[in-house]
Amino acid sequence: MATTLEYPAALPQLSNDEIGRYSRHLLLPEVGMEGQQKLKAAKVLCVGTGGLGSPLALYLAAAGVGKLGLVDFDTVDSSNLQRQIIHSTADVGRPKIDSAAEKLEALNPHMRIVKHETMLTSANALEIIRDYDIVADGTDNFPTRYLVNDACVITGKPNAYGSIFRFEGQASVFATKEGPCYRCLYPEPPPPGLVPSCAEGGVLGILPGLVGVIQATEVIKLILGKGEPLIGRLLLVDSLNMHFRELKLRKNPDCPVCGKNPTVTKLIDYEQFCGITPQAAPAQIQNGISQISPIELKRRLDAGEDIFVLDVREPHEYQIANLSAKLIPLGDLPARVNELDSSREIVVHCKSGGRSQKAAEFLAQSGFKKLHNLAGGINAWSTEVDPRVAKY
Amino acid sequence: MKIHIPTPLRVYTDKQDTVGVEASTVGQALDALTAKHPDLKKHLYSEEGKLRSFVNVYLNDEDIRYLPEKEATKVNGNDALSIIPSIAGGCCRTAHASSAPS
Numbered sequence: 001m002a003t004t005l006e007y008p009a010a011l012p013q014l015s016n017d018e019i020g021r022y023s024r025h026l027l028l029p030e031v032g033m034e035g036q037q038k039l040k041a042a043k044v045l046c047v048g049t050g051g052l053g054s055p056l057a058l059y060l061a062a063a064g065v066g067k068l069g070l071v072d073f074d075t076v077d078s079s080n081l082q083r084q085i086i087h088s089t090a091d092v093g094r095p096k097i098d099s100a101a102e103k104l105e106a107l108n109p110h111m112r113i114v115k116h117e118t119m120l121t122s123a124n125a126l127e128i129i130r131d132y133d134i135v136a137d138g139t140d141n142f143p144t145r146y147l148v149n150d151a152c153v154i155t156g157k158p159n160a161y162g163s164i165f166r167f168e169g170q171a172s173v174f175a176t177k178e179g180p181c182y183r184c185l186y187p188e189p190p191p192p193g194l195v196p197s198c199a200e201g202g203v204l205g206i207l208p209g210l211v212g213v214i215q216a217t218e219v220i221k222l223i224l225g226k227g228e229p230l231i232g233r234l235l236l237v238d239s240l241n242m243h244f245r246e247l248k249l250r251k252n253p254d255c256p257v258c259g260k261n262p263t264v265t266k267l268i269d270y271e272q273f274c275g276i277t278p279q280a281a282p283a284q285i286q287n288g289i290s291q292i293s294p295i296e297l298k299r300r301l302d303a304g305e306d307i308f309v310l311d312v313r314e315p316h317e318y319q320i321a322n323l324s325a326k327l328i329p330l331g332d333l334p335a336r337v338n339e340l341d342s343s344r345e346i347v348v349h350c351k352s353g354g355r356s357q358k359a360a361e362f363l364a365q366s367g368f369k370k371l372h373n374l375a376g377g378i379n380a381w382s383t384e385v386d387p388r389v390a391k392y
Numbered sequence: 393m394k395i396h397i398p399t400p401l402r403v404y405t406d407k408q409d410t411v412g413v414e415a416s417t418v419g420q421a422l423d424a425l426t427a428k429h430p431d432l433k434k435h436l437y438s439e440e441g442k443l444r445s446f447v448n449v450y451l452n453d454e455d456i457r458y459l460p461e462k463e464a465t466k467v468n469g470n471d472a473l474s475i476i477p478s479i480a481g482g483c484c485r486t487a488h489a490s491s492a493p494s
Contacts, residue, residue: 142478163479165400165479166399167399168479170479185448185478186445186446186478187445188444188446189446190446190478234476236476245453245474246453247453247454247455247474247476248453248454248455249455
């Protein structure tokens with residue numbers, strides 16, 4: 001059963017210009033004039049204008065959604081352009097929200113774009129979301145996903161959900177009255193660091209394109225009140241093998257947010273909920289492991305100190321750029337720890353410092369005493385010591 | 393029967409995306425999986441031995457939490473278990489990273 005949104009008593013009229021523009025929609029019985037007017041009356045909030053947000057916002061603009069809110073506080077980086085197709089090379093260094101708004105306005109001048117150049121937080125989420133009918137979550141981290149979910153349930157706005165990892169994606173529609181919310185599926189977030197970020201794990205560029213357009217499709221169906229939305233269904237996308245599967249999602253009657261007796265009726269501290277402690281300044285020692293900066297490492301190597309550098313990345317990363325260090329991928333380290341001499345001073349590095357920190361902690365537990373983690377990894381080495389080393 | 397392993401956990405199953413096990417219930421299948429790949433255990437189970445709630449286990453297309461017999465549900469060779477972890481299109485950003493990957 002399709003979910004119907006509430007509409008103003010009089011739907012907005014379409015000009016002849018708009019009728020010409022949306023002709024291919026008007027020709028579909030499932031859309032027609034009334035459907036297109038509903039799209040024009042609709043207000044959708046896109047949280048994030050990155051990988052998922054790019055195709056999502058573009059297709060909603062193309063479809064004629066009347067008011068599109070954008071939430072993003074980030075700037076365009078060249079590594080975004082492999083998948084964040086709303087931005088271009090000329091936008092590198094600009095705020096993503098400005099870059100996105102410009103392209104959307106150029107695509108469809110009949111719609112209204114509202115920029116929320118801020119991070120979505122417990123302090124502002126309810127106020128921002130209340131102005132919209134539907135939220136499309138294109139964020140990239142667990143605390144914000146839980147925040148968006150809870151805010152949607154509390155304000156009664158459906159949440160068109162999409163998420164990606166490497167070549168797999170998920171899509172669903174959460175937070176409708178009868179359907180489940182994100183917490184019904186995942187009551188508990190994973191511990192920080194279990195699932196690598198796109199920056200460390202990589203992501204197939206097309207993947208957020210696939211999933212983002214699925215999210216846009218769901219938003220449009222909810223507005224039109226046609227078809228079967230992904231309420232109570234989790235769509236799994238495996239782009240590598242091109243398999244699509246569907247799993248049943250149930251509303252949890254004991255869900256703390258959307259259940260019969262909710263215990264979460266206000267927004268909470270989501271970073272704390274996800275186990276993330278804020279870091280004030282980079283610490284010299286983290287979890288018992290000494291942190292060494294690239295400049296300091298370079299100084300000590302140039303001074304002829306006897307330091308053994310260990311690289312714990314994958315072979316394909318070594319081929320992109322390396323410091324001529326010994327390579328033992330993190331996953332192989334337990335089996336190959338005997339190749340290392342625990343009497344030597346060892347600096348462990350990876351791409352940006354996360355995996356090497358884990359490797360160093362493992363070595364410390366295995367009895368190694370003279371260990372350092374290269375803070376910021378080979379990327380920081382490239383920035384601070386030798387720009388000839390490629391960044392990826 | 394087959395157990396589908398999601399990408400984030402394949403590092404603990406020698407990169408395999410499917411593991412075959414012999415079992416007659418869901419619980420036995422998961423035990424066989426963690427016996428074959430012990431590193432998987434702490435990611436699937438808490439210290440008290442309960443399945444972690446950011447990991448969902450599906451028998452075919454049904455969440456086992458909602459099956460009447462849950463982990464005691466009988467399975468046969470044609471059934472498949474899927475482990476569905478939460479993914480965020482990126483993850484908890486480390487505090488010093490400035491760009492928002494997605």
